[in-house]
Amino acid sequence: MAYTISASGLRKRYGDVAAVDGVSFDVEAGEFFGILGPNGAGKTTVLEIVEGLRRADGGEVSVLGLPPWPRNPRLLPRIGVQLQSSAFFERLTAREQLQTFGSLYGVPAARADAMLEMVGLTDKAGVQVEKLSGGQAQRLSIACALVHDPELVFLDEPTAALDPQARRNLWDVLAGISTEGRTIVLTTHHMDEAESLCDRVAIMDAGRILQLGAPAALVRGLDAPARVSVASGTLPVEDARALPAADEVADDGVSLVVSTRDPGAVVAALAAKDALAGVRIGGATLEDVFLELTGREYRA
Incomplete structure (x- = not known):
C-alpha cells in the first residue's frame, strides 16, 4: 500500500x-x-x-x-x-x-x-x-x-x-x-x-x-470495568456492595457509583430494588487508556 x-x-x-x-x-x-x-x-x-x-x-x-x-x-x-x-x-x-x-x-x-x-x-x-x-x-x-x-x-x-x-x-x-x-x-x-x-x-x-x-x-483493549451510577441515597452503600457483580462501590453524596464487569446484572438488581433514579452507565474512555499508559503525575 x-x-x-x-x-x-x-x-x-x-x-x-x-x-x-x-x-x-x-x-x-x-x-x-x-x-x-x-x-x-x-x-x-x-x-x-x-x-x-x-x-x-x-x-x-x-x-x-x-x-x-x-x-x-x-x-x-x-x-x-x-x-x-x-x-x-x-x-x-x-x-x-x-x-x-x-x-x-x-x-x-x-x-x-x-x-x-x-x-x-x-x-x-x-x-x-x-x-x-x-x-x-x-x-x-x-x-x-x-x-x-x-x-x-x-x-x-x-x-x-x-x-x-x-x-x-x-x-x-x-x-x-x-x-x-x-x-x-x-x-x-x-x-x-x-x-x-x-x-x-x-x-x-x-x-x-x-x-x-x-x-x-x-x-476495549484496556479491559476496564463499567461504572453504573444512581442518585446518592437511592440505595444504602452496604446494600449496593451486596449487589451481584459489584466490584467497588463509592458514594460522594451526589452519586452512588458501582464498578462492575457485568453492568447488566447490576442494573437488573437495582431495578428489582426500585433503585434506578438517575441511573447512568459509563465505560472506559480514551482518557482512561491515556492515563494508564502515561501515568497520572503532574507534568510541568
Missing part, C-alpha cells in the same frame, strides 16, 4: 533530551490520524519533521511519496499546515488574509469567500483579525491552511485554549473537512477530541509511541 505518510525510526535529540526516540507510523489516504500525548511528549517535533520544518537526526519519512527534508517545494502546494501558534498579517480583514495566503499559491481571490463560508466566518469577512475571538481566529487559521485545496492537512493542537463551545464548533468544521476525503493529521492532548474525530491515534510519551490503533479498539 502506498501510504500518504510513512515514518520509520524517527529520532531527534536536543542535548541530552531525546525529543523523538524511534517513532514509526503510517497514515493512509483519507484517514483522520491523531498524535496524542502530554506536554513534552514529542508530538509537535514529530509533526515538524514530517512537515519538513525540522530535520530528523535519524530515521526516514515519506510524505505523498516524497521526502519532506530538505524543504521540498514539490510538496508545498499539496500540504496545508496549521501551526500550534498562528500569526496573521496585521490590520488585514479575514477576507484579505485568505486572499493573501491564496495568492502565494496562485489561487483566485474569489476562493476566499468560499473558504470563509466553509469555516462559518462569512459574517466576519470584513473584520480585522485582531478583533476576532479565539475560536474565530482558529477557524480562520484552518481556512488559510486549506485555501489552496491541499491533499494533506496538518493541525497542531487547533483547539488549545478555546472554551468548550468554541472547541465543539471547531470539531464540526474539522469533521466536515474530513468528509471531503482529505488526509488529516492532528496533534492534541484533548482525549475527547481525538475520540470524536480520529480514525486512528498514536499515543506518545517521552518521545515514543506507546500504543497505536482505533480509539474504540484501544479502549
